[in-house]
Structures are given as C-alpha cells and as structure tokens.
Amino acid sequence: MAKKLSIKDIAKELNVSITTVSFVLNGRAKEKRISEELTQKVLDLVKQTDYKPNIFARGLRTGKTKTIGLIVENIANHFFATIARLIEEYAYSKGYKIIYCSTDNDVQKTRELIGMLKERNVDGLIITPSAGIEDLLTGMQESNLPFVLFDRHLPGIKADYVVVDSFKGAYLATAHLLEKGYNKVAIITTDSKQSQMADRLNGYKSAVKELGDKNLIGRINFSSSPAEAVMAIKTFLEAHPEVNGIFFATNYLAAYGLEAITNLNFSIGDKIGIVAFDDEQLFRIYRPTITAVSQPIDAMAKKVIEILLSRMENKTKTLDEIVLQPELVERMSTKRK
Amino acid sequence: MAKKLSIKDIAKELNVSITTVSFVLNGRAKEKRISEELTQKVLDLVKQTDYKPNIFARGLRTGKTKTIGLIVENIANHFFATIARLIEEYAYSKGYKIIYCSTDNDVQKTRELIGMLKERNVDGLIITPSAGIEDLLTGMQESNLPFVLFDRHLPGIKADYVVVDSFKGAYLATAHLLEKGYNKVAIITTDSKQSQMADRLNGYKSAVKELGDKNLIGRINFSSSPAEAVMAIKTFLEAHPEVNGIFFATNYLAAYGLEAITNLNFSIGDKIGIVAFDDEQLFRIYRPTITAVSQPIDAMAKKVIEILLSRMENKTKTLDEIVLQPELVERMSTKRK
DNA sequence: CTGAAAGCGCTTACAG
DNA sequence: CTGAAAGCGCTTACAG
Secondary structure, three states: OOOOOOHHHHHHHHOOOHHHHHHHHOOOOOOOOOOHHHHHHHHHHHHHHOOOOOHHHHHHHHOOOOEEEEEEOOOOOHHHHHHHHHHHHHHHHOOOEEEEEEOOOOHHHHHHHHHHHHHOOOOEEEEOOOOOOHHHHHHHHHOOOOEEEEOOOOOOOOOOEEEEOHHHHHHHHHHHHHHOOOOOEEEEEEOOOOHHHHHHHHHHHHHHHHHOOOOOEEEEOOOOOHHHHHHHHHHHHHHOOOOOEEEEOOHHHHHHHHHHHHHHOOOEOOOEEEEEEOOOHHHHHOOOOOEEEEOOHHHHHHHHHHHHHHHHOOOOOOOOEEEEOOEEEOOHHHOOO | OOOOOOHHHHHHHHOOOHHHHHHHHOOOOOOOOOOHHHHHHHHHHHHHHOOOOOHHHHHHHHOOOOEEEEEEOOOOOHHHHHHHHHHHHHHHHOOOEEEEEEOOOOHHHHHHHHHHHHHOOOOEEEEOOOOOOHHHHHHHHHOOOOEEEEOOOOOOOOOOEEEEOHHHHHHHHHHHHHHOOOOOEEEEEEOOOOHHHHHHHHHHHHHHHHHOOOOOEEEEOOOOOHHHHHHHHHHHHHHOOOOOEEEEOOHHHHHHHHHHHHHHOOOEOOOEEEEEEOOOHHHHHOOOOOEEEEOOHHHHHHHHHHHHHHHHOOOOOOOOEEEEOOEEEOOHHHOOO
C-alpha cells in the first residue's frame, strides 16, 4: 500500500508543528488564534494532497468513530430496508456512517450484535429491540452509550423511542372492515410478544368489541418458513369458514395471506375483505389493490436520527417518546362490487 | 462510561508483561513457547472479565479492521437487500462485519463512498460498480486493497467478479415468449450502460434474431420516478400496439410494467405474455403469477465472500471471473388460456 | 499565536 | 520462556 500521508508530513512540508495542523483540521484555528493566512495554507495543502486523518489514531484518542449501529429485525424486509436506506441518507449527510445488522428476532443474536457494535465503538445505536435485552439497554444507559428504539419499545425500559401508533392503526383497519360490511373479521398475527404486535392485537379487539361480533385470532409462528405460514393461514381460514374479513398484522403476513386466499379461490373484496398493516409496492400493484395501514416511514427515519444525534451531543435532557400516526390507504380489497 | 479494561490491567492482575498477554490473545502462545498453564490463566481472566482489545489501538498498529464495505446500487431493492443479508451472514460467521452503502448508480456518490470506506480502513470491498470508477478500482489494485465486483463488471478492468449470465437469462426469457407464440416481443430496459444491462439487451436481440421478428426496445430513464416510469411504459405500449410479449430487464421495471399494463386493461397471459429478469415474491403472489428469470442469489453471496476472503488472505493468485447460471421459472404470465 | 511532549492501547522486533 | 520499549498517528493540556 502506498505510504499514507500523516499529519507529520503536512506539518513538515509547511514548517509548522503538528499541533497547528491538528487545530486547523479540527476547526479550532480561530479559537486558537492561528493566523488566517497559515490556516488557509494548511487547508490548501490538505486538499491538494488529499490527506485524510487516520481514523484509528483519532479514535484511540477521542473514542469517537462517527459510526452508528443500526440493528433491525431483518434488512431483507421491505419496511426495514426502506427505513434503513433513509436513515443511511440522513446520517450520511451529518457525517455519520451506518453499520447495519439483522437480528431475526433472535435474542441471542441481538445480544451478540450489540456486543460487537459496542466493541467497535459505535457512537450510538438504533435498535428494533426484542424482549430479553433489557439488561443490555440498561447497561448502555449506565455507560452513556446513546441509543434510540424504533418500531417497538420495551415496557419497563425508559428510553427514547420512535414508533407508530399500532393500536390506532389496527383499530382503523378493523373498524374499516366492519363498517364496510365484513362483519366477521379475523386478525392474522404472529406469536411474538413485542409491544407493537400486542398493540395491534389490542386495536383489533377494541374495534371488534365496539363494532363487531367476536374475536377470531390466528397466530402464525414467527419462525415459520413462507410455505408453512401460507399453509397455516389456509388452515385457519378453512377452520373458520364464517370469516369474511381479515386484518393482517404485518406486511409479510399479508403477502402469505394473499397466497393462501388465492389457493382457496376466494374472491378478494367480494367474498373477503382484506387490510394489511404496513404499506408496500405489492399492495399497490396486486389486483385487486390491497387496502393498507401506511406507516410514515420517512418521518420515522428523520425522527430517529434527529433524536439520536441530539442525544449523542448531549443536547437532549428529557425522554423522547415519539408516537407517529399511521394512515389508512383505502383500496379495492375492501370494496364489494 | 465505565473505565474499559486494557491489556495492562490483565497483565498487572496476573503479574506478567503485556507482551505475554498479547501473544496469548493473538494465538501465538505456542509459537512463543508460553507455558500452557500461563496461557490458560490469561484466557480464563480474559473470559471472566470480558476484556475486549481496543479496536483502534489494534487498528492503528495493524491497519486491519475486520470490516468489509458493501456498496450496492440500492439497498431498498429486493435483490440487493436479500443478497446483502446473505453476505452479512457469511461474513459474520467468519468474524467480519459489513458496512453497507447505496450508490443510486450515481458515479459521484460511488466515488465518495469508496473514499469514505477506504478512509475507514475496510479490509476489503464488495462493489456493484458504475461506469466511471475505473480509476478508483485501478488505484485500489495498486494499493493492494482487495475487492470483488458483483452483479456486473466493467470492461477494461481485470478484477475478480461474480455475475449472473445476463445474456443467457435474457435469451431464455425472450426465446420462451417467442416459443409460446407471443411473436412480437419487446424489451423494456433502462438507459444505463452497465455490463449486465448491455448483456440483457444482447440476449434479447439474439433470441429475436433467431426466432422472432424485429427488435422493439423501450428504454426507461434510470432516474425516473415510479410514476414517470409507469407512464413511460404505458406510452411505449400505446405507441407499439402490435406488441404481445414483454421481457422486462429488471425486477423493478416489471413491477412498473404491471402497473402500466393493468392501467391499459390488457389481459396478462392472454393478450400479452410477460417475463421479468430477477425473481421475487411479487411475481409468485401476483395473479396471474409472473414468469421470471431467477438469479442464484445464495450462490452469488457465498461466492462473493469466499473470493474476497481468500483474496484478503492473499491466497488467490489467479483472477476469479465467476458467471453463474440463471434459471427460467415458468408461471402463468406466459400461458394462454 | 505556536510548539514540544504526553498519552490513548495495542503489536512486535529485540534482548536476555 | 518472558519483558522493556518503540512506535502506529492522532489530540490536547501545558508552556511560552
């Protein structure tokens, strides 16, 4: 590897001390009353030689890395991929880089990843937490490593978070189905205990209690393969022939559900109304188009980065518990001919 | 932040020199003939205290980071997200972390990202290259920074790459349409000059020349918004009413195409046959299901990491130019009733 | 206004 | 078998 330039080379070339160069580089020239002329000479040479400070040396001294760890459930999921992309962009514009990882909702893996990111001295973390990592989060708070939870939070943990009002979204979805005359509405959800899933179930129950008949709950094992999930949904629908409306608690459950329903040859919209939680391209393109609860992904990404950065700069003193509002996007899957 | 343990603390606790601890930690105890007993004592204490070497200090000395940079076109695209996920997994199992970035096919952004990753001293890079970064790649070769290209490669650059046989995939897709009796087959592609896109166009042309009539080429501006792309495809189809088969050169073009075709109220399969390059969930779930050219994503991810790691360990001397075979997955969109 | 020097936590050539 | 010490490239308290 071609010998990299060091601050020493710059200093020598200009016949000044490395201290001076360092001050200029860190924007402390004014404060240290280094002459404008000299400052400019340093900046010019740095630009001309394309000198980049060694990140390790700097990190060793300062302990900062300008890196943020982003731990999501599964980066291959459309929702997480899109939000990761936006977070990457906002972070990048502030001079931060992102290291992403996927947990698959595996507590052990989440623990390892957090350990790994701490070891790499990330300056902050963004996490979709699974239950069972409360101790790690508490530890991070004690050691002053800033983090923001998103998509869900953990009861009992007092920490910044950005989530969508899942109860409200589920309520809107279920009420919409009931009002459209689909009077036996089921929910298809996972067996996970996460806060957002619990909220979605409660939103469903609340709408059913108010406007509907009785709860019809199908739980799909979180670690099912796609084929197993499709089969499980099919079995559920066969066991409950009265169902004429379904609220799918996640985007991937809805995708599996579409496969199951098509296998059963039910006519979507006519025989059975459908709403998905979380909007995506599939629901716009599928025919009939699928009514969905849309999350404000862009606003979430922005909020998350904003909170984390101000926390990292020690600006925030109070807790930021942000609950954004979802929106129901009405499409053809909840319309009878 | 709680004071972190250093190698000094471990050494002091055990009354040995830091040299000894360092040798043990780096698996050089045997070679340095450090007694088994002492070695074990060190390892025990390290485990017990959960001591982690400071990554900066190590990096400053060795220049290694155990980090790989992954630069893809767009992490929110299903193909890249899935492959990134797999690469992450394989890399992780070998003790490496991944930093991802998205280029949006913007040469300037790609250049910046490569610069940023070099600055961060990644040990290696995985890149979906855009034309215009040849000099950077050559520079990396000169400075011995290992990298592997994937999805596409650059003519004129002699470097390891892993791609899918795009010519073959496009040929299969187009020939399949023609054989099924869709005798006026168009290709919808981008205006990009990338090797894989050029190959797909050539595969299309070759099949048309052999089995078909004349070339019908629709080019969509790569930086169109989704709505613009849908409109452009619609306009193309209206201008060419004879078209009864379409080969979409990418997954997202196919998705836009489905929207356009539905807007036009064409019956897929009957009036117009469709094949997409790159398979994804949408094509399995959509009704009718969509015939697609499937890329061996898992094999690609494995190959990429394998080549990069062996290159990083200086094991590879010869060039690895891997071309994997795609597969045509026949579905309903190319079947007439 | 500017510089000499300590020190961050490692690795490793050298000495014994 | 083991250790004292140099040095990686920075930042910054201190001195002038």
